[in-house]
Amino acid sequence: MTAAWFVLTRLARDRSALIGLVLIALLVLSAVLAPVLATHPDDVFELHPSERLKGPSGAHWLGTDRMGADVYSRLLFGARITILIGIIAVGASLAIGVPIGLVAGYHHGWVSDLLMRVSDIFLAVPQVVLAIAIAQTLGPSLPNVILALSVTYWPWFARVVYAETRALQKEVFVESTAALGASPWRLTVLHVLPNIASPIIVRASIGMGFTILTAAALGFLGLGPPPPTPEWGRTIAESREFLPDAWWYATAPGLAIFLTVMGFNLLGDGLRDVLDPRLRRSGPARDG
Amino acid sequence: MRLLALALHRLLWFAPTLLGLLVVTFVISRVIPADPVALVAGETATPAQVEALRRDLGYDRPLPVQFVDYVARLGRGDMGTSLFTRRPIVEDLAHRLPATIELTVVAMIVSVLVGIPLGVLSALWRNSLLDHALRVITVSGLAIASFWLGIMLQLLFAMRLGWTPLNGRLPGFPPQDLTGFYLIDAALTWDWGTFGAALQHLALPAATLAFPALATLVRFTRAGVLDVMQSNFALYERAMGLPRPLIVWKYILRSALTSTVTQIGLLFGILLAGAVVTEAVFDWPGIGTYAVNSILRSDYNAVMGFTVWAGVIFIVVNLLVDVAHTLVDPRERAS
Secondary structure, three states: OHHHHHHHHHHHHOHHHHHHHHHHHHHHHHHHOHHHHOOOHHHHOOOOHHHOOOOOOOOOOOOEOOOOOEHHHHHHHHHHHHHHHHHHHHHHHHHHHHHHHHHHHHOOOHHHHHHHHHHHHHHHOOHHHHHHHHHHHHOOOHHHHHHHHHHHHHHHHHHHHHHHHHHHOOOHHHHHHHHOOOOHHHHHHHHHHHHOHHHHHHHHHHHHHHHHHHHHHHHHOOOOOOOOOOOHHHHHHHHHHHOOOOHHHHHHHHHHHHHHHHHHHHHHHHHHHHHOOOOOOOOOOOOO | OHHHHHHHHHHHHHHHHHHHHHHHHHHHHHHOOOOHHHHHHOOOOOHHHHHHHHHHHOOOOOHHHHHHHHHHHHHOOOOOEOOOOOOEHHHHHHHHHHHHHHHHHHHHHHHHHHHHHHHHHHHHOOOOHHHHHHHHHHHHHOOOOHHHHHHHHHHHHHHHOOOOOOOOOOOOOOOOOOOOOHHHHHHHOOOHHHHHHHHHHHHHHHHHHHHHHHHHHHHHHHHHHHHHHOOHHHHHHHHOOOOHHHHHHHHHHHHHHHHHHHHHHHHHHHHHHHHHHHHHHHOOOOHHHHHHHHHHOOOHHHHHHHHHHHHHHHHHHHHHHHHHHHHHOHHHHHO
């Protein structure tokens, strides 16, 4: 608790990290309170043909879409999907990538080589390309998008954990714990893992942003959850045929994606500064 | 000779990675789906057609046999036929590759020519207004969805202002086909009208694609220059009274760029991945649009063909960058 408080207060002092925190808080609030905040909560499924493609006004803050639904209300419900995709996909990637990275980092031998070679293959190809293939094979749906993203993102965690574990093995405290007779299991879970938590947390924050961006791209390509799901990427794809007149229809969801991803990136940068003074802000933040 | 040995060593790494990629695509296309043949046959196929195709393609044989056959077919350049164009997928992709390469290379040139100087200036005038403005741009560049950026650029520059064409690669006939790259073909045939039109069509998609790459480059160059500026040799040169522009643009930049060069290889990756959605937005007739159209038409073989191609291109580019890096950086050669 004190550690978390320490990190939070340090983050709050950094202006861009604070902006990131605020953006994420807004996202979470919109998702949780979507039924309360929405001006037209039923518009996710209802049609109002007479209200089609109306510009922003007092009744419809961000205008209406091709079905006459309120764009603002659908955006709020879209935030739920975005958070769901991000958390489950990154969580699953953590669950796969961290153990693999630990095992590969701790052991020296062919198992380690094999595990890292496999993750290299995934890293050698851009995530979106493999995700397209998987999503196309499984068919467009929310669980399949999450699956496609998890299967393609775990190697990033495996890489980080592997490199950190290898570096940590040279530390005296690890050697002495091993010399005291700690089992490999105990050593990695109780001693190595807590010491490499910082880079994992930083990677997870940046990974949230990256995963949400890729999910939006899949949605845009028609591989996301099917309509009438208010997924942001798909909404942008639907809005294209009504340009340039219905400009609000395409602009709003794109801004929502932008602010969300920016929130996670800024938070990731800030966390890196606070948790790991060795690394500076200037380092890489984007994945291949 | 040692360089040759090094290049061979990298090639040895290349083969298992390529094989690994084929295992992954094989698993995705043959093992995961409930009925892979139904996917290949498309939604309109009758059960009888599916069964005929199953025997025809050999999908009724054991998986290991199928895999050997799969690799052998790909080795011969056989990826099957597209359900939509009825042509071999390899031909379709090869036909469309120059458009993608042209777009990617132009975006790369733009991001390097703009990104590196901006990164240097940002480091020189640290915490100035320019530095802060550039930080906003770099943070945005990594957070913006490129398909949305493309649509917004279309909305502003093509639809509202009318400065650029909305989409496509050229309105009329392409220049005489020499290389497949319109800019080069037009220049070679001295057809400057077409050259200009091709450039105009390139402007928006290239800008869309270049933006995230540019953001990454600014960030890396800034960090590299800041690092080198604090080094002893830069201090020494300043003490020697060398003119500041010479120190900065020649000596500091040269050593700061060694890390940026490796980044360019990674950038190429970002660009090729971004090309998929960017091409779709601008109807750019490259392999990205082909992939997207195939997704929309449930043309399964074509989507998988694209995946294999993109993967192979990627691995080859990485290999080339690795070798180039070894050639450029003497420290790499020593180790």
